[in-house]
Amino acid sequence: MEGGTCVDYFQRNAAADPLHILVQIADALHYLHSREPPIIHGFVRASSVLVSVTDVAYLGNFDFQPLQDPERNFDDSRLDDAGRWTAPEQGISRHHSTKTDVFAFAMLAYELYSGCIPYYDIPERALPQGTMSVWETIATNGRPRRPQHLSLSDDLWALIEHCWDQTPAARPSMRTVAQDLRNLLYVRSSDNRLTSS
Template sequence: MSEALLQLSRASQLHPVCFNLPDLQMIGRPVARGGFADIWKGLVRGQTVCVKAMILFQRSDRRTVEQNIGHEAIIWRQLSHPNLLPFFGLYYQDERLCLVSPWMSSGNIREFLNSAPPYTDRVSLMLDIALGLEYLHRNGVVHGDLKGLNVLITPSRRACLADFGLSSISDAMTVQFADSDDENTSVGGTARYMAPELFSEPTRHFGSDVYAFACTCYEILTGKAPFYEIHHDMGVAMKVVRGERPSRPDTILPDDNLWLLIQDCWAQNSANRPSLTQVIQRLLSPAIGARETQSSTDWDDTFSAKFRRSLRDFPLLPSVTEIKQKLFCDGMCSAGWQSIPNISPLVENPTQMVQTTILDNIEKESINRLNIPRVSFT
């Protein structure tokens, strides 16, 4: 079903209307700027939300970015995991399309650890990240821009991933952006977390996510980005391509086995990097001893849908009249609808509209009468 929705969105260049959120109020000024978006705090009927407003320096960017955001929003909506940030919907602010998600008051993992007590279990936070990343990979999704700034802390002090898949939006921009700190954005990713192969062939994959995971673990241990001592991305890129990696933080690293895992994850050859399933097994092993967070659930599979439904009532199925209007022009509706084979029983029982044979009849008749191009879902 999700693949059909994705292909339909691509063909129509539209996104589901149920994603659009009404009555959203932006609060104050942007609280942060990322590589391709301003981050605002917002309110939706008393609920505090995070609003990521896309930056468009050229008007020609708008259509391309909207198409990419609609595509990524459909993917995001289909995913639900304790270590993934939920998706609430879309909103337009002065013609800028915004992605809306829950507001995480504890901020990103770097901010959280800067003020966290020294006994904070950093290794279990790494496990949280690995669990979320493994879920993405299991569902065929590459994160593409994993780093500390894109790992948020939930109310139960669990790490969750944000901005997964959105690197394609950055790729679509006609202007390259730079972050406000020492991490510059390049090729839809962040150079200090990019695997060596991405500097020559910028197609992100599961293995490049594993490399970025190792870099993020280094950041969790040290509080600093990889190669923090080098000011320019070009210098970082040259070191990474030559096979150099950040040096071991001996005064902070709790265990030799953890450092060995990090080294394996940022191996020069992507084929030598472990899968996320293997990473999780090693983190949970007695040698490292990471513990999965056993606190109350921050959200469940119905969290996002319940939020959107609380804003307005969505009918489970469109009415017969609405489907008529979508398929036929006004002059053909009355005669055209009644003459479609096997349609008349639907007027008395509209819930049967989801049956495959009926949908086939509607599609065939509409294609014949209106010369509508057929959309292939294979």
């Protein structure tokens, strides 16, 4: 796509507010999760999102194998690479669900607001010196620190934290996430109109 990935987009537009892109990604995931049966994306991250030159986000990089063979698990060959976006329950069962997509969405939101991959300062695997790996950090409820981004509000950060809750059942649905993000975008737009008038 002419605009490139989400990573490319925010490298070119460092001052851009990621909220409008997050709303579009949340809407796309909600659409997938509302299908019968639900479609699990399984690989949500900034490099899976393409952004057009007109600022429209497209969610790609699916693994459609489960639709062809629902009894088979997702392609686990990509799991090591995706570990930084992967929910804690997947370290045990490698089971994907709508709630694992919600967890990955929170990591994607962190990625957009920080400009870094999740756990950028932690090795993928444990080091001999006893340094914790990404998996050990996620399994023990370790989460990235809040990025210092001017447009990252307290309400949005609270939503991100809710999405990466350690317990899958405690995470909101993507429908709820999309609604909450849309409300935050509306409030931000209203505030901008008030300050410019």
